[in-house]
Amino acid sequence: MVTYKNLDRCSSFDSLKKIQAIKLSEKLSAQRIASFWIRHAAAMSYCYAFAPVDDQIIEKLQALTDEQELVEKYRLLVEGEIMNTGEKRMVLHHMARGRLGKTVRWEGQDMEAFYSQEKQRFYEFARKVRDGSIRSSVGTPFAQVVQIGIGGSDLGPRAACIALSRWAVSHKRARLAPWFISNVDPDDADSVLSHIDLSESLFVLVSKSGTTQETLANETLVRERLRASGLNPDLHMVAVTSKTSPLAGNPHYLDSFYIDDFIGGRYSTSSAVGGVIISLAYGPETFEEFLQGAHEADKLAFEPSLRHNPVLMDAMIGVYERNVLGWPCTAILPYAEPLSRFPAHLQQLDMESNGKSVSRTGEPLSYSTGPVVFGEPGTNGQHSFYQLLHQGTDIVPLQFIGFLQNQISPDMHSEGSTSRQKLLANLVAQMLAFAIGKSDSDPNKMFPGNRPSTLIIGDELGPRQLGALFSHFENKVMFQGFAWNVNSFDQEGVQLGKVLAKKALGAISKGESTFDARLDALISAALHTSLKAQMQPDTAGKE
Known part of the structure; x- marks a missing residue:
């Protein structure tokens, strides 16, 4: 039996608070930078050499990890324990990408089999659309796919589709161009619909309940536009929903693909919510590779040692920054333009999950929980909010993400280096500048330094790497939620x-x-x- 208790009731947390914070600029050395790495999934690596920790702090963070039984709680979660205490539900998004423990059943249904069957159904549908067997109401092949959803039905799948768009072109897997409609503001839908040919567009309506106000309003708008163009809306639309919703088995859709109450919206990209549009746009094999990368990262998360578990180390560094050092924000800085919408997805994932002020049992908490999350790709951010990050009055921990290769096209040479080399040089320079700072007789030009960061880096951003990134941050949020003793899987605040x-x-x-x-x-x-x-x-x- 595991014990659920608040962070401030942990003896290891009391010990952690008594350790003096390090001065990062004094700790940096070639040996530290070379050794503070952890192997990650999909041939990526995680670096914490620029994080505000040393061996003594890591030892105390390990003790806190063990006292809060974080890995064992993860094991219970994937094996069907009721972890969403507010709604009294299991939490099974991991199972959508592969079983990690014992068989989980609900009302006699093997849940792994359920997710696998639905996946195979939308894989087969995607193949028929992509090869032209399923066509529009006027007989033309579909060339665009438009997802209509909001929140987790939009942010994660949109971030994933953008991240893989150029990769899919370079690997000759791009077939249907993906678009998204989310905002109930009709200008959103109108903007998308004005850029596509409705006669060759397939729409994916995503609503677990089948009653989401904004999504149904946008569906009505789309159906009216289709009819006005002389098209049959029923032959241009599929649904992703639950079996108990009014959309399930509805004859006004080409097909319905099913999710359930055990996968929350912000965790749902691994399910049909992300799988249908990714499979249609880039092929089932691309989505399968995404799931494989996520599953590999999920398995790594069981490692009990912080020094060998990249996501657990990342999570506990975040707890230390939030609850001992008192830093309320964190910035996601991908030095990869394909990840342009990834920070927006992580903003929802983290803030909707751990933006809680009561414990799992409803007890008010006396300590801070989830941070404010924001971000923007580099190098754009350097010409925007990095000013505050470098010289502002608040310290903001930074999470860099980078890749060594382009997804597509030959690199461009100018001034003695390639564009990719310039991008990576900026990434390295920023990490060093934030940590080391700069003295100057002119206070306006002085950089205080000691601004911490971590780094996830890989060779190329493809579906496996993207899946591993989704898993990393989902599991980071989960581990931090366990450490804070909050329910990371409901969202009553909305x-x-x-x-x-x-x-x-x-x-x-x-x-x-x-x-x-x-x-x-x-x-x-x-x-x-x-x-x-x-x-x-x-x-x-x-x-």
């Missing part, structure tokens, strides 16, 4: 606004609001309801 939005829409439909006079005094404070009154649970479902 529900209250949904309830009030329904009330505001009800007022508009009844003519009680015109939605102006500066939003009708915020719809008369949500229709005369006391803002402090207890809200009823949202019954509309979650994406």
Whole structure:
């Protein structure tokens, strides 16, 4: 039996807080930089030489890892323990990419078999679309695929499709161009629809509950555009949903592919939520390689030693930075343009998971939990917010990601070096500049240094590496959630606004609001309801 307890009740945490923080610029040496590496999945490596830790701090972090039984809790999670305590659900996104322990059953169903069967179904569908066996309502092959979803139904799959787009071209796997519609703002859908030929476009509607307000509104808009173009919407749309939703087996879709309540939206890229569009756009074999990379990283996460487990080391360094050093933010800095939307995905993954102020049992916490996450690809970020990172009053831990090779096209030479060499030179220079700093008689030109960072680096960004990156950050969030004793798998913080939005829409439909006079005094404070009154649970479902 494992024990769930708050971080501030751990004796190892008390010991950790008593250790004096290191001065990073004084610790850096050639030996440290050469030795503070951990082998990662998909031939990648994780470097923590620039993190604010030394052997003594790592020893205490290991003790905290052991006291909080982080690896054993991970094992229980993948074997079907109820880890989403708020909704009393299992957490099975790992199983969508391969079983890691004993068989998990739900209502007699082998869950690994369920995920595998659904995967094979959408693989077969994708093959038929890609080879032209399944065509549009006017008989033309599909050339575009558009995902309609929001939150986790959009951010992870969108980040993955962008990350693999040029790789798929270079490996001759690109067949359907992927697009995404997420915002209920009609300008979003209109922008996408104005750039594509509707007669050769296939739409993937993603809603676990089948009742997600924004997604259904966008579906209605798309169907109206298809009809206006003389097309049959039913022959241009598939659904990704649960078997209990109104979309399941619905004749108004070419097919329905199923997910379940055990895979949360922000963890769902490994399921049909990401698998359908990636398989259609780049081929089932590409999505399978993504899953293999994620599964390899999932297996590495069982290693109990911090020094041999890259994600566990990353997670515990983050706990130390948040709860001992008191740093409230972290920046994701991929020196890889294909990862341009990856920070946005990680923002939801981390902040929606660990942005909690009560424990798994609802007890108020006396310590900080999840950090604020933001980011932008290098080198763009260097000409944007790096000013604050280098010389601002707050220290922000940095997570760099880099690759040694391009995904496509010959490199460009100028001024004695290639573009890739310039990119990597900037990555290395920034890590050093943040850590070492610079003295100057002019205070305006002084860099304080001692700004920590970590690095994940690989040869090339392909589907295996991308899958491993998705796994790394999912498992990092999980381990940190266990350390903080929070439920990382519900998201009640997004529900209250949904309830009030329904009330505001009800007022508009009844003519009680015109939605102006500066939003009708915020719809008369949500229709005369006391803002402090207890809200009823949202019954509309979650994406």
